[in-house]
Amino acid sequence: MSDIHTVVLVEGASDRSAIEALAKRRGRDLTAEGISLLAMGGATNIGTYVGRYGPLGRDLRLAGLCDAREEGDFRRSLERAGLGTDLSRSGLEALGFFVCVADLEDELIRALGTAEVERVVDAGGELSSFRTLQRQLAWRGRSTHDQLRRFMGSGSGRKIRYSGPLVEALDLDRVPRPLDMLLTYL
Numbered sequence: 001m002s003d004i005h006t007v008v009l010v011e012g013a014s015d016r017s018a019i020e021a022l023a024k025r026r027g028r029d030l031t032a033e034g035i036s037l038l039a040m041g042g043a044t045n046i047g048t049y050v051g052r053y054g055p056l057g058r059d060l061r062l063a064g065l066c067d068a069r070e071e072g073d074f075r076r077s078l079e080r081a082g083l084g085t086d087l088s089r090s091g092l093e094a095l096g097f098f099v100c101v102a103d104l105e106d107e108l109i110r111a112l113g114t115a116e117v118e119r120v121v122d123a124g125g126e127l128s129s130f131r132t133l134q135r136q137l138a139w140r141g142r143s144t145h146d147q148l149r150r151f152m153g154s155g156s157g158r159k160i161r162y163s164g165p166l167v168e169a170l171d172l173d174r175v176p177r178p179l180d181m182l183l184t185y186l
Contacts, residue, residue, distance in 0.1 A: 005034040006186065007053040009046060009064035013039045014159035015104055019065070021167035022179055035186055043070035047077040054081045063096030065182055067103040074099075096185045098178035105152040105159065106145075107176035108166045114144040120165050121151070129155070 008030075010016050016037045023030050030037065040049050043066055053060045062083075066074045074097055075087045084091055089099060100107050109117050121130050130151050133139055139147050152159055167179075 003034055004036045004060065006036070006061040006063060007049075008035060008037045008182070008186065009049050009053075009062065010037060010039055011043045011066060011070065012041065012159070014163040015039065015065055017160055018104060018108070018163040018167045018179060019182065021164040022170075022175065022183055025168065025170075025172065026183065028183070030186065033186070043067065043073050046070075046074050047080065050077045050081045050083075054078075054083065056081055061096075063182060063185055065098050065100065065104070065178055068099055068101050069103075071099050093181065096182070098182045098185075100176070100178045103149075104163065104176075104179075105149050107178060108163070108170070109145055109148050109152075111174045111176045112166060112169055114148060116169055117148050117166065118144075120162065120169050121148075124162060124165065126155075126158075 008019065010019065016039045019037055020030070038049060038053075040046060046064075046066075050062065051057055054062050062078075064074065071089070071092070075092060078092070078095060078097065079085055079087060083095055087095070092099065112120075118127065118130070121127050130148070133151050133154070134144075134147050139150065152162060
């Protein structure tokens with residue numbers, strides 16, 4: 001990590017995979033640029049990583065991506081590290097931290113549309129599994145968008161398996177705002 005000057009803190013491996021895929025599509029090599037993407041194993045670990053890599057630790061430039069429900073954890077950890085007080089969402093963004101509404105999968109499904117996400121799931125060989133979920137009593141009558149979010153969140157490794165292919169399927173003019181802003185910040 002000696003050549004690293006920026007650490008991007010993300011909740012999990014699926015977020016890291018999506019950022020890597022978008023950077024590649026835009027012709028960027030983040031590692032060569034001195035940028036490290038760290039999957040923290042959950043948003044509740046943000047304080048540990050900000051302490052380790054932020055101003056009280058290695059004093060590296062920080063950035064990140066989180067889900068809306070984790071925004072408070074990120075805000076409090078950045079404030080404790082001395083990176084601001086009473087941070088608003090725009091304050092977080094000024095520090096390089098961007099919030100997904102509700103989560104990255106939601107952002108990608110909205111950007112692609114459900115038909116395109118189903119095409120990606122089909123290419124991944126799991127369309128029949130998705131159709132099974134749609135027939136389940138608890139999911140009948142729900143929007144395809146909500147069903148796809150649930151599908152992405154169920155099954156071991158599914159978020160990781162699909163985050164890259166979903167980003168690869170994006171029209172580069174329709175990249176979800178948090179991903180676009182993060183890559184621009186970097």
